[in-house]
Structure formats: C-alpha cells, structure tokens
Amino acid sequence: MLAPQQLAELGRLLAADRVATDTDTLTRYGLDWTRYFTPDAAAVLFPKTVEEVVALVRWAQREQFALVPSGGRTGLSGGAVARNGELVVSFERMNAILELDKVGRTVRCQAGVITKTLQEYALANGLYYPVDFASSGSSQIGGNIATNAGGIKVVRYGMTREWVVGLKVVTGEGEVLELNHGLAKNNTGYDFRHLFIGSEGTLGFIVEATLRLARPPAELAVMVLAVPQLADIMNIFNAYRDKLDLTAFEFFSEQALRHVLARGTVQRPFDEAADYYVLLEFEKIAPDTETQALALFEYCAEQGWLVDGVLSQSQQQAAELWRLREDISESITPYKPYKNDIAVVVSKVPAFVAQLDEILAREYPQFEVVWFGHIGDGNLHINVLKPEALAIDDFRRACEQVNKHVFELVRDFNGSMSAEHGVGLLKHDYLDVSRSHAEIRLMKAVKSLFDPDGIMNPGKLV
Amino acid sequence: MKALVAVKRVVDYNVKVRVKADGTDVDVANVKMSMNPFDEIAVEEAVRLKEAGKVSEIVVVSLGVKQCEETLRTALAMGADRAILVETDAELQPLAVAKLLKAIADKEQPQLLIVGKQAIDDDANQTGQMVSALLGWAQGTFASKVDVAAETVDVTREVDGGLETVKLRLPAVVTTDLRLNEPRYVKLPNIMAAKKKPLDKTTPAELGVDVAPRLKTLKVAEPAKRSAGIKVANAAELVAKLKNEAKVL
Numbered sequence: 001m002l003a004p005q006q007l008a009e010l011g012r013l014l015a016a017d018r019v020a021t022d023t024d025t026l027t028r029y030g031l032d033w034t035r036y037f038t039p040d041a042a043a044v045l046f047p048k049t050v051e052e053v054v055a056l057v058r059w060a061q062r063e064q065f066a067l068v069p070s071g072g073r074t075g076l077s078g079g080a081v082a083r084n085g086e087l088v089v090s091f092e093r094m095n096a097i098l099e100l101d102k103v104g105r106t107v108r109c110q111a112g113v114i115t116k117t118l119q120e121y122a123l124a125n126g127l128y129y130p131v132d133f134a135s136s137g138s139s140q141i142g143g144n145i146a147t148n149a150g151g152i153k154v155v156r157y158g159m160t161r162e163w164v165v166g167l168k169v170v171t172g173e174g175e176v177l178e179l180n181h182g183l184a185k186n187n188t189g190y191d192f193r194h195l196f197i198g199s200e201g202t203l204g205f206i207v208e209a210t211l212r213l214a215r216p217p218a219e220l221a222v223m224v225l226a227v228p229q230l231a232d233i234m235n236i237f238n239a240y241r242d243k244l245d246l247t248a249f250e251f252f253s254e255q256a257l258r259h260v261l262a263r264g265t266v267q268r269p270f271d272e273a274a275d276y277y278v279l280l281e282f283e284k285i286a287p288d289t290e291t292q293a294l295a296l297f298e299y300c301a302e303q304g305w306l307v308d309g310v311l312s313q314s315q316q317q318a319a320e321l322w323r324l325r326e327d328i329s330e331s332i333t334p335y336k337p338y339k340n341d342i343a344v345v346v347s348k349v350p351a352f353v354a355q356l357d358e359i360l361a362r363e364y365p366q367f368e369v370v371w372f373g374h375i376g377d378g379n380l381h382i383n384v385l386k387p388e389a390l391a392i393d394d395f396r397r398a399c400e401q402v403n404k405h406v407f408e409l410v411r412d413f414n415g416s417m418s419a420e421h422g423v424g425l426l427k428h429d430y431l432d433v434s435r436s437h438a439e440i441r442l443m444k445a446v447k448s449l450f451d452p453d454g455i456m457n458p459g460k461l462v
Numbered sequence: 463m464k465a466l467v468a469v470k471r472v473v474d475y476n477v478k479v480r481v482k483a484d485g486t487d488v489d490v491a492n493v494k495m496s497m498n499p500f501d502e503i504a505v506e507e508a509v510r511l512k513e514a515g516k517v518s519e520i521v522v523v524s525l526g527v528k529q530c531e532e533t534l535r536t537a538l539a540m541g542a543d544r545a546i547l548v549e550t551d552a553e554l555q556p557l558a559v560a561k562l563l564k565a566i567a568d569k570e571q572p573q574l575l576i577v578g579k580q581a582i583d584d585d586a587n588q589t590g591q592m593v594s595a596l597l598g599w600a601q602g603t604f605a606s607k608v609d610v611a612a613e614t615v616d617v618t619r620e621v622d623g624g625l626e627t628v629k630l631r632l633p634a635v636v637t638t639d640l641r642l643n644e645p646r647y648v649k650l651p652n653i654m655a656a657k658k659k660p661l662d663k664t665t666p667a668e669l670g671v672d673v674a675p676r677l678k679t680l681k682v683a684e685p686a687k688r689s690a691g692i693k694v695a696n697a698a699e700l701v702a703k704l705k706n707e708a709k710v711l
Contacts, residue, residue: 224647267646267647269647308649310649311653313497313539314496314497315476
C-alpha cells in the first residue's frame, strides 16, 4: 500500500496525471495475457523521460518499494503481472523513434514503441524489422527485448536478441548504462547487453534500444499443407528447407484450426480436414522459385507426407492464410488455456513429439489439447483448454501435475521448458528443468549485482 | 451453358501505392500484382455455377501485358477451363476494354458474361455496363446473388437501402459485388493442372478493335494528409477554436 505522502511524492516526481490509482487502470496494467493471477498494483506510473525513470527507481530503492515494468502486456508467463502491491511502471509514453541510421541500418527508439509501429517505420524507409508475432500490434520493443521475443520469423531471422545492437538501461540502483552503443563489433569483455535481453525486468529497466534492420524480403508466398501424421511434418520441413529460403515454418492441429474458424472471420483452407497443417512462407527470390515450391509439393505428396495444399495468389490471401495460424492464441483465450511453450533441438523433434503425444494422451484424456507452434525452430505450443465446469484453481493444479511428466521429458531431451514466453511467475518453479542449480545460483548473484535491494520485478524469473 | 469471365491484373490490394514524383501516374514498378478481387469473385461464381451443373464451360479472358498470363493461370487453377489473353502494352480504358470483351463474346457466344463490378486500381465501374450496351444484352450489376435458370438469370443487386432482384433474359452481363461469395484458396494440384490448360493469345488488332485512349489523365495526386488531432482543455477553448480557427460557428 502506498501511504498518502508517498503518493504525493510520486506525483511530484512525475506530473500528477501520470500517476494512476483508479481501479480500472490498476486492473488493466496489473495483468498481462496470462489469466491466472489476480492483479493488485499500488499505482501505475507513466514516465516520459529517462530522467523520470531514474528518479522513480531511486525513490523506490529508498522506500524499498517493488517495481514491475509494463510494456504491451501481451506476455504469456506473468512477467508483467503486479499482484503484491507493486508499482507498475508503464513505458507507453516513452514511444518515440529517435534516430534512423540508414548507412548503418540501425534505428534507435524508446522502450515503449509498439513493434508494429517500428516495423512500419522501417518499411517506410526501405528497411525491415523482422521480429514478428501475432501480438505485434500491441507489444512494445522494451518488452520484446526483456523477454527476448521470438515469433513467426525465427527460422529465418532469429530471436529479438539477434537484432539488438545497443541498449540504454536503468539498473536497480538508478544507474544509467549505455550498452554497446550500436556497434556491430565490440569485443571488450562481458556484454551486459545480452544479460538484459531476456532478463524480464529483474536487473533493471530497458529505456532505449538500438536495433539492427534488414533488407526487406522479396515477395513472400504462403503455402498451407494438409498433413495426416505429426511425424511427417519434419520430413516436409527438411525437404523444403533444402531448396527454398523459408521465412516461416509453422504447424497447427485441426483442433486449433476449428477454434479459429469458429470465429467466422476466415474460411477453411481445404474441403477435407486433416489432423495437422503446416504453414510455410518463402521468399520468391527467382522467377522459378514457385515452380520449385510446386515440385517439392509433388515430391512430398508422392512420399505420402501430405494430402493437399494451397498457395496464396495475392498478398491479401497470404495475409488471410496467416490468420489461420496467428489467430489461434486469441481464439482459445476464452478457454483460459494452460500454455506449454517447450522446445528441443530441431533434429530431436520427431522423437520428442512421439513421446510427448503419448504422455498427453495418457495424462490429459479429459482435456482438450491444442497443438501449434514454430516447429521449424523445434518449438511447440501445447495448450490445454479449461473445461467450462472446472474451477480455475483445480484446472491449474491438474495441469501442474501433468507438467511433471512433460518437464521430465523436456529434461531428458535437454530441452527448454519456456522457449520464447519467458519464465515470469508461471514458470518460476520449473526453472531447474532447463537450468542447473549452479546456473540458478549464478543468476541470483547477477541479479543482486544489478539490483541489490531486489526491487526490480521481484518474484519473477529467478 | 458457356460462361465468359473477364479478369484484370491490378496492384495487389495489400500494397500501399505511391504517386510517381512527376504526378503522371501511380508507381507500379516492382509492385506485387494480383487478380482484381471483384474479378476473383466473378471467377468463383462461375466455378460454383459449373460445380452446380448450371455452366458447362468457363472461359477466362484478360486484356493487357504478357504478365496477365499469371492472372489467367490463377483463374484456371480456381477452376476455369481455358483462357484467352488479348495481349497489348497499350493503356486500356473502359470503353476499349468493353469493345475487346464484345469482340471476344461475339466469337465465343457465351450465355453469361461475368465481370467484377469495378477494378480496384482505377475504380471506374464502367466496363460491365458498357459491354452490355455494346452487345445489346441485359445487365445485372452489383450482384450479391446469382440464380441461373435455362433461359433466364435472377440477379440480386445491392442497391441503396436494400436489395433488388431482377430477372434477365440470357445471354446477359453480370457484375459481381463483394458479398456474392468468398473465393476459394487455390489448391497446389490445381495450380499444376492449370499449367496444362489451354491459353490462347490474340491482339486488339486481330480483333479489329481500336484501343487508343479517349481520356487524358491530367494529374495524379496523393490524398491530402490529415493533420493530427489536439486535445482542448475545456468547452470554452473548443468553442473559441471552432469560431476562430475552424470558422464553423
């Protein structure tokens, strides 16, 4: 709880109209896309400058008040949830694009710039910011970096980490660090930039970033393929990857598709349902690229790996086909899904998937399980939907029981229990599935160096 | 019954076009081109009529540069039986297009000519009406429902304030509106099969049509940019601004 005097002090640090304590704002900014937590924020603060962020952190350190960073709040692990009376620091007013370096192909911006805004800005300048995902219209650059966001183009362009060449951060002691200054090469010791990428706000706040930009891709074509057997998806992946410049390779199950179609905004791609679908996107770099893609389709069909396929005939159709995959997350949100975001190295996907399928069929017979994900990166999103009659706490407990089996398998495969969603609150207790005890001890030590009083997003990650 | 469908190659709906620096036209160099979405609906309708056993053959025709072949192949992959390209690099205006379509219709003798109500590049919305006049056929424009019988076709039209259904004697011209149907995705096996379907070429000269432009474009300009809104502190300030700046009070 904030004392009246503390509230008054915050009002002096920022303008009074940038300190919100009304219930609506507290609820909205106290939550991300996870639906398990009850928000309980003390206040929501909207700084406009780095100086204001520094002043806030110094104040919080003096008052020993915990801070939670807030971007577009599209996270799926509770990393931006405030449930213990913390102060939420929203970066949405720090949304300026500061500088474009056309020669160096970099852009410097504040943390609160919306991903899509940056993508459009880059395109308008003949360049391309390739990190992309379904929530790009809401998510912010600062949050992307703090969670090392992945998304739908990782198979070609990598995670957010690949694109960050400079950061300005405010540590838990209110110190401002300029990390790497946008350099392409800088071998001068420990690179703190990479510590902050994926740190989920536990070391400090990211206030500014310099991002690398790429050449825009040539025309992109989208194919959706109907695949009867889960195991054949990787065969298809290997065949296509050998011959084409894939920019995406995604899969989803018929169950996932049904939820998207139920919204009535897109049509079924095939008359006949298949158990699984692959969406792949490729760059038409040469006149014969499409011919090659068609030949690959024929080859895969001869092998019996796929039974049908469609190819976008316009950018409009490409966008519509993408919705079959991108709308899944939103269409199942009403079912309060329990989200597993697991990954193994690509070569082990077939073996992993076979065993996982067995575990889920055995352990979740009563639940609807929706499969989709970035299978070209070895990353699966396994969503378990809550039956309407089941109370949310009972549902979550049941899922956590099954987690033990799933995570045991992940551990056996040296996989990740959170491939791109981060750890936050939701996966906090499972960190040791993917990190050794020695690593976790060192992670805690690193946190205490940057945030000695433990005021930066406490309870998350480590 | 034979159906003739006209398809136009236009700048893709999702492309943000820019005006050329000299203001003569829209810059279409290196821009993704696709089938006009209303024509896609026209092709889809013809294919559905064929699937329903109402139409026996679908001929698609496109007028323009060589690359219109791609547009025709898409139509063939959607289900058309054969294609005709009237190849020319000349600028084609609606009257020329209507005359060319009439020439093709005279040759092919279809019972139904289906075209999109307009193309999304010039938004002229003239071709269907003009060709119907040139042919002396009945026209059902802005169709949201098409019901074909042996001698007639019922066309439900989207008009201001509701729907109007007209009964036309065949042969007739139908222009398609957005809500008529939702075009299918093109299946990969059909794309391969479409490569083997016949695509004949002809030229305006062979058809005896003079396509010289009758209209001259004076200038192409971008729409005026909207300036950002502002927040006023109170009603008094709003009234003052409406009086002194907007001058509407």
